[in-house]
Amino acid sequence: MKILSAKQLSEADKYSIQKENITSVELMERAATLVFEEIHKRLQGAPIPIKIFCGIGNNGGDGLVIARHLIQHGYEVTTYVVNYSDKRSEDFLTNYEKLKDITNNWPQLIKNEDSFPDIQTGDFVIDAMFGIGLNRPLENWVGKLVEYINASQAFTLAIDMPSGLFTDKGPEKNSAIIEADYTLSFQAPKLVFFLPETMDYIGELQLLDIGLDREFLAKLESDIYLIGKEEAASLYKTRKKNSHKGDYGRVLIAGGSYGKMGSVQLTAKAALRAGTGLCSLYIPKIGYQIIQTALPEAMVITDNEEDLITSIPADFDADVFCFGMGAGTDRKTVTAFRQFLSEVKTPILVDADGINILSENKDMLDLLPEGSVLTPHPGELKRLIGEWKDNFEKLEKTRELSEKYKVIVVIKGAHTFIVNGKEVFINTSGNPGMATAGSGDVLSGIITSLMGQQYNNVAAAVLGVYLHGASGDIAVRELGYESLLAGDIADHIGRAIMELFNGESIDKR
Ligand SMILES: NC(=O)C1=CN([C@@H]2O[C@H](COP(=O)(O)OP(=O)(O)OC[C@H]3O[C@@H](n4cnc5c(N)ncnc54)[C@H](OP(=O)(O)O)[C@@H]3O)[C@@H](O)[C@H]2O)[C@@H](O)CC1
Ligand SMILES: Nc1ncnc2c1ncn2[C@@H]1O[C@H](COP(=O)(O)OP(=O)(O)O)[C@@H](O)[C@H]1O
Numbered sequence: 001m002k003i004l005s006a007k008q009l010s011e012a013d014k015y016s017i018q019k020e021n022i023t024s025v026e027l028m029e030r031a032a033t034l035v036f037e038e039i040h041k042r043l044q045g046a047p048i049p050i051k052i053f054c055g056i057g058n059n060g061g062d063g064l065v066i067a068r069h070l071i072q073h074g075y076e077v078t079t080y081v082v083n084y085s086d087k088r089s090e091d092f093l094t095n096y097e098k099l100k101d102i103t104n105n106w107p108q109l110i111k112n113e114d115s116f117p118d119i120q121t122g123d124f125v126i127d128a129m130f131g132i133g134l135n136r137p138l139e140n141w142v143g144k145l146v147e148y149i150n151a152s153q154a155f156t157l158a159i160d161m162p163s164g165l166f167t168d169k170g171p172e173k174n175s176a177i178i179e180a181d182y183t184l185s186f187q188a189p190k191l192v193f194f195l196p197e198t199m200d201y202i203g204e205l206q207l208l209d210i211g212l213d214r215e216f217l218a219k220l221e222s223d224i225y226l227i228g229k230e231e232a233a234s235l236y237k238t239r240k241k242n243s244h245k246g247d248y249g250r251v252l253i254a255g256g257s258y259g260k261m262g263s264v265q266l267t268a269k270a271a272l273r274a275g276t277g278l279c280s281l282y283i284p285k286i287g288y289q290i291i292q293t294a295l296p297e298a299m300v301i302t303d304n305e306e307d308l309i310t311s312i313p314a315d316f317d318a319d320v321f322c323f324g325m326g327a328g329t330d331r332k333t334v335t336a337f338r339q340f341l342s343e344v345k346t347p348i349l350v351d352a353d354g355i356n357i358l359s360e361n362k363d364m365l366d367l368l369p370e371g372s373v374l375t376p377h378p379g380e381l382k383r384l385i386g387e388w389k390d391n392f393e394k395l396e397k398t399r400e401l402s403e404k405y406k407v408i409v410v411i412k413g414a415h416t417f418i419v420n421g422k423e424v425f426i427n428t429s430g431n432p433g434m435a436t437a438g439s440g441d442v443l444s445g446i447i448t449s450l451m452g453q454q455y456n457n458v459a460a461a462v463l464g465v466y467l468h469g470a471s472g473d474i475a476v477r478e479l480g481y482e483s484l485l486a487g488d489i490a491d492h493i494g495r496a497i498m499e500l501f502n503g504e505s506i507d508k509r
């Protein structure tokens with residue numbers, strides 16, 4: 001699904017109005033009625049005090065429509081107009097009159113701090129103050145009102161987006177933003193819903209299809225895509241009955257050092273679970289017995305050195321190489337990686353200490369084969385691209401790095417971002433149970449495995465990240481967040497692949 005900007009969404013509104021030959025107030029009625037239906041479905045007429053805070057633009061207009069329907073269905077509603085200026089939008093005014101026509105309980109005006117209403121913890125607050133039209137931070141008493149609502153602890157539903165949040169840029173420091181428990185957003189997801197610094201304001205997210213023109217939406221250009229089950233399933237390649245292990249990739253995973261052999265073991269296990277035909281590991285001598293015992297399906301080659309890696313065989317017959325987990329940054333390992341990069345021809349996946357080595361030796365970035373994949377967590381990314389002022393800048397700097405070195409960068413996080421030049425894919429699977437040691441190693445194994453199975457490298461990264469999160473989601477249902485181990489993520493990859501197709505076994509499709 002495409003992520004659209006505020007400008008594109010307004011254009012889509014305008015186009016759809018023209019094409020369908022409806023008025024903008026009719027579109028508002030349609031959108032806000034959908035919101036009302038969602039609320040009604042859940043509340044089922046419950047006598048909960050509902051307090052709707054409306055701005056004076058079209059987001060406020062939505063709030064007035066929602067108020068009208070709720071009142072007509074017998075709910076206990078108080079409507080407030082946050083009267084920050086006299087410039088009321090036409091559609092707001094139309095719905096203001098319509099609301100006055102059906103109730104004597106007219107909207108109350110809020111004009112300063114003295115007119116803030118009482119809000120109880122058990123109230124249901126609807127935030128219809130500002131949507132995609134916000135163009136500057138909320139100030140003075142309007143900002144204070146937002147903080148007052150947040151402090152109330154009442155359940156808060158944001159319409160289209162939490163008030164105070166911009167659609168296409170990061171918030172200014174200390175600005176007032178509604179901390180929603182739930183956001184019902186129109187038509188398309190907005191980028192800020194997924195960025196680390198703003199995602200917490202959204203609460204749970206639900207998108208409402210308000211029926212904007214499909215052809216127009218399809219033609220809108222966007223480089224940013226949201227990846228869910230449907231998108232992931234479309235990337236999946238079925239297996240042929242007439243095939244053998246050589247068809248599913250020869251993988252070489254190089255890494256590990258004294259005390260860190262678990263990392264490569266997790267990567268190799270994940271690669272095998274994700275379908276790799278032949279998996280070999282290149283590790284220091286110390287790891288030989290550990291790996292052979294823990295993972296009999298993998299083959300092992302050892303370095304001459306006992307505790308760390310001092311060479312990596314670039315001439316090994318592999319479709320894809322993976323380097324970095326648990327490898328350390330000893331001078332000898334840096335030299336080995338440099339030598340390997342100067343010889344290797346196929347794209348590689350670089351994680352963890354591999355990325356740290358690149359950060360400390362930036363000239364080595366030039367040696368990365370085109371289409372290689374880097375999988376930094378934010379700390380590793382910072383070492384690679386330097387500090388950023390907000391997540392929009394982080395994304396821009398990552399795009400520059402990706403374009404300059406022709407590599408795919410996977411920024412790991414609660415929502416992992418896969419950056420391929422200008423293109424960005426945002427993952428939606430995964431859960432906080434996955435914030436556990438080694439889960440990044442498992443991700444590297446899955447992506448490497450798919451690269452080896454002849455997925456193109458971008459598809460491997462996108463599908464790999466989705467499957468990693470989906471495996472974690474399945475494992476957590478059995479184990480709970482706290483108990484989830486990285487190895488459990490690896491163990492559930494098969495189920496995650498099957499769930500792409502609603503649980504059907506897919507090997508004979
Ligand atoms: N047909 C459609 O288009 C549909 C639209 N829909 C709905 O419309 C919403 C967009 O509506 P919108 O464009 O009217 O913008 P909105 O978010 O209400 O705010 C604009 C107002 O805020 C003001 N303002 C801005 N920043 C401010 C600040 N910091 N402090 C104070 N004031 C500030 C700004 O004033 P100005 O900058 O001109 O002074 C203006 O008055 C969208 O999110 C969705 O909910 C749906 O019904 C579907 C159909
Ligand atoms: N809250 C979360 N929601 C979803 N995924 C998460 C969450 N926390 C961590 N993850 C995922 O877990 C992995 C952690 O990777 P990383 O930080 O490299 O861990 P490690 O180095 O211990 O292997 C990433 O893929 C990340 O996306």
Ligand SMILES: [K+]
Nearest residue numbers: 127130159161
């Ligand atoms: K809002």
